[in-house]
Amino acid sequence: MTNPRAIGIAILGCGVLAMALGPLVVTADPLRQDLARALSPPGWPFPLGSDALGRDAAARLLHGARLSLSIAASSVLTASLAGTLLGLLAAAVGGWVALAVRMAADTALALPNFLLVILIVALTTPGPLGIGMALAATLWVEPCRVVLLTAEQASRSTPVEAARLIGLPRRTIVMRLILPTVLATLTGVVGLQFGQAILSIAALGFLGLGLRPPTPEWGAMILDALPYLQEAPLLFVAPAACIALTVAGLLLATGPRA
Amino acid sequence: MTLPVGRRAKTTAASPVEHRSFGVMAGADPRSTTCGVDLGTVVDGLPPLVMTPCRASTRSAGLAACGRALARWLLRCAAVLVAVGALCFAMTEALPGDTAQRVAAARYGAENLTTASVEGIRGDLGLDRPWAPRFAVWLGMLFQGDVGVSAVTARPVWTDIGPPLRRTMMLAVIAWPASILFGVVLGVVLARSRAGLAAAQLLGAVAAGLPSYVTGILLGSVFAIALGWLPVAGYGSASHLVLPAITLTLVAGLRLVLVTARAAHDASQHPSIGFARMKGLPETEVAAFHILPLAAPPVIAYAFIGLAFLLEGAAVVETVFAYPGIGSALVDAVLARDVPVIQGATIAIAILVVTANSLADGIARFGVAR
Numbered sequence: 128m129t130n131p132r133a134i135g136i137a138i139l140g141c142g143v144l145a146m147a148l149g150p151l152v153v154t155a156d157p158l159r160q161d162l163a164r165a166l167s168p169p170g171w172p173f174p175l176g177s178d179a180l181g182r183d184a185a186a187r188l189l190h191g192a193r194l195s196l197s198i199a200a201s202s203v204l205t206a207s208l209a210g211t212l213l214g215l216l217a218a219a220v221g222g223w224v225a226l227a228v229r230m231a232a233d234t235a236l237a238l239p240n241f242l243l244v245i246l247i248v249a250l251t252t253p254g255p256l257g258i259g260m261a262l263a264a265t266l267w268v269e270p271c272r273v274v275l276l277t278a279e280q281a282s283r284s285t286p287v288e289a290a291r292l293i294g295l296p297r298r299t300i301v302m303r304l305i306l307p308t309v310l311a312t313l314t315g316v317v318g319l320q321f322g323q324a325i326l327s328i329a330a331l332g333f334l335g336l337g338l339r340p341p342t343p344e345w346g347a348m349i350l351d352a353l354p355y356l357q358e359a360p361l362l363f364v365a366p367a368a369c370i371a372l373t374v375a376g377l378l379l380a381t382g383p384r385a
Numbered sequence: 386m387t388l389p390v391g392r393r394a395k396t397t398a399a400s401p402v403e404h405r406s407f408g409v410m411a412g413a414d415p416r417s418t419t420c421g422v423d424l425g426t427v428v429d430g431l432p433p434l435v436m437t438p439c440r441a442s443t444r445s446a447g448l449a450a451c452g453r454a455l456a457r458w459l460l461r462c463a464a465v466l467v468a469v470g471a472l473c474f475a476m477t478e479a480l481p482g483d484t485a486q487r488v489a490a491a492r493y494g495a496e497n498l499t500t501a502s503v504e505g506i507r508g509d510l511g512l513d514r515p516w517a518p519r520f521a522v523w524l525g526m527l528f529q530g531d532v533g534v535s536a537v538t539a540r541p542v543w544t545d546i547g548p549p550l551r552r553t554m555m556l557a558v559i560a561w562p563a564s565i566l567f568g569v570v571l572g573v574v575l576a577r578s579r580a581g582l583a584a585a586q587l588l589g590a591v592a593a594g595l596p597s598y599v600t601g602i603l604l605g606s607v608f609a610i611a612l613g614w615l616p617v618a619g620y621g622s623a624s625h626l627v628l629p630a631i632t633l634t635l636v637a638g639l640r641l642v643l644v645t646a647r648a649a650h651d652a653s654q655h656p657s658i659g660f661a662r663m664k665g666l667p668e669t670e671v672a673a674f675h676i677l678p679l680a681a682p683p684v685i686a687y688a689f690i691g692l693a694f695l696l697e698g699a700a701v702v703e704t705v706f707a708y709p710g711i712g713s714a715l716v717d718a719v720l721a722r723d724v725p726v727i728q729g730a731t732i733a734i735a736i737l738v739v740t741a742n743s744l745a746d747g748i749a750r751f752g753v754a755r
Binding site: 130131134135233234235237238239240241242243245246247248249250322326329330333334335336346349353356357363367370371372373374375376378379382 | 460461462464465467468469472473475476479583586587589590591593594595596598599602606610693697700701704715716719720722727731734735738739
């Protein structure tokens with residue numbers, strides 16, 4: 128059991144299972160407060176205990192997962208699609224279009240990602256849309272660069288040269304030879320991006336710059352748990368483990384085979 | 386820039402062993418990135434270790450490569466200034482209320498506001514003009530190094546963020562060498578077996594997944610709360626530096642482990658390593674003097690990425706330990722909507738990160754002659 132990819136897929140599978148079956152077990156409202164039973168230990172009716180305001184930690188964790196994953200997924204998909212199209216366009220047209228795309232990517236790359244996210248979040252109204260936009264603004268660059276690079280390399284490869292020589296139409300060459308190569312490279316990048324998006328959302332929540340309370344969010348849950356580290360360590364450990372396992376699972380599952 | 390063919394031929398002829406360096410091929414289009422990988426882009430996660438080997442460049446080509454690297458660094462800094470300037474300008478435009486009134490309040494105090502002074506500032510700053518010329522003036526001031534006056538303390542931004550910047554640099558000066566030592570030693574040790582390599586990959590994934598603030602809180606709860614050896618948070622004595630420095634060391638060092646392990650594993654396949662072992666050299670000597678030099682280029686390049694990552698991660702780690710560095714200054718400024726300080730702090734961190742990334746990039750391209 129030393130294949131990292133299998134470990135990654137196993138972790139992700141457990142996560143998907145928990146998200147699918149969790150709502151059947153945990154039916155509590157993540158916002159409902161029960162101050163009389165604040166900071167109660169794991170048991171019934173709180174499977175993972177309750178936080179300082181008596182809210183169900185398990186329910187908040189599940190809703191936080193849904194929120195983080197949907198923001199991350201939508202921003203990564205939008206950004207990857209935009210980046211891929213830009214990269215393919217640049218590779219197909221070449222010339223000054225490719226130069227312009229490269230310059231735009233270089234400019235976006237120069238600015239540290241998390242700083243850019245903080246700046247855009249500070250600029251827009253706080254909320255899922257603003258955070259998603261801030262993430263997408265940083266996440267389009269890497270797919271764009273990788274696609275441009277791979278497409279350029281692939282179009283000079285021997286199979287493509289051969290296909291050109293035997294006179295296959297341009298469309299067929301792009302769809303059957305270049306696109307599959309590009310998509311294969313893109314998988315690894317998207318896995319990385321997804322993890323990075325989840326980390327950024329949580330870091331914003333932890334810094335108090337992300338989604339506003341009382342929205343259940345992993346990073347903000349960690350921040351809320353800090354004053355009660357000794358009384359209720361699970362309130363800190365559970366969201367931290369969720370973040371770490373999700374990101375590590377994504378990395379291992381989409382990373383290179385050992 | 387093309388090299389005289391005769392000279393290149395002479396260099397190749399003089400060295401029968403093919404020199405390989407990770408560099409842009411001499412005479413190649415400098416814009417082309419197909420040769421060599423821009424390591425500066427992979428701050429998070431797995432690094433690309435596949436670099437195209439190129440022919441070693443001559444000295445003049447090396448100088449030209451340095452010049453190009455310098456030009457790239459300047460361009461990146463300019464891009465940072467323009468991008469941050471544009472975002473911060475948009476931020477002031479988006480702020481509710483009248484900008485002239487806000488500036489007047491910051492300059493003369495809220496209680497001394499008069500219509501005349503507000504209108505005077507409106508005329509002085511050209512706030513009655515459309516946004517395009519005002520943005521040009523804004524960028525012009527930025528490129529002269531003038532980011533204005535803090536909206537909270539009413540002091541010049543550079544005076545306000547100077548001390549936090551020095552405190553962050555102090556952390557980086559401790560944590561960066563420590564992270565290199567930690568990452569390289571652990572990486573070389575793990576590279577010696579297949580199980581070790583898999584462990585390095587797991588460790589790399591965990592390091593990438595574990596947020597720096599979680600690492601910091603875990604360390605703090607053990608060494609500060611449970612054992613009581615170190616202060617939980619704050620600034621003042623040397624002991625306050627320990628926990629943030631260790632956190633940053635781990636954050637940057639754990640990423641270096643995977644890179645070093647892979648590079649050392651690849652290097653250990655080289656014929657010269659088998660020869661060194663056959664000579665009967667002790668394993669530690671083989672690792673330190675034969676494998677490590679071969680594995681050096683990606684490790685050195687990634688060490689600079691680690692520096693960039695460390696500086697960027699400072700925002701979060703400093704907040705955890707209430708360490709008054711540049712990162713927590715930025716977070717406080719965002720919470721207070723103090724745009725001039727946001728702009729100054731972002732630019733200060735970004736220029737440092739860009740410099741570290743450019744060094745990584747330059748080393749990855751230029752390579753270390755083997």
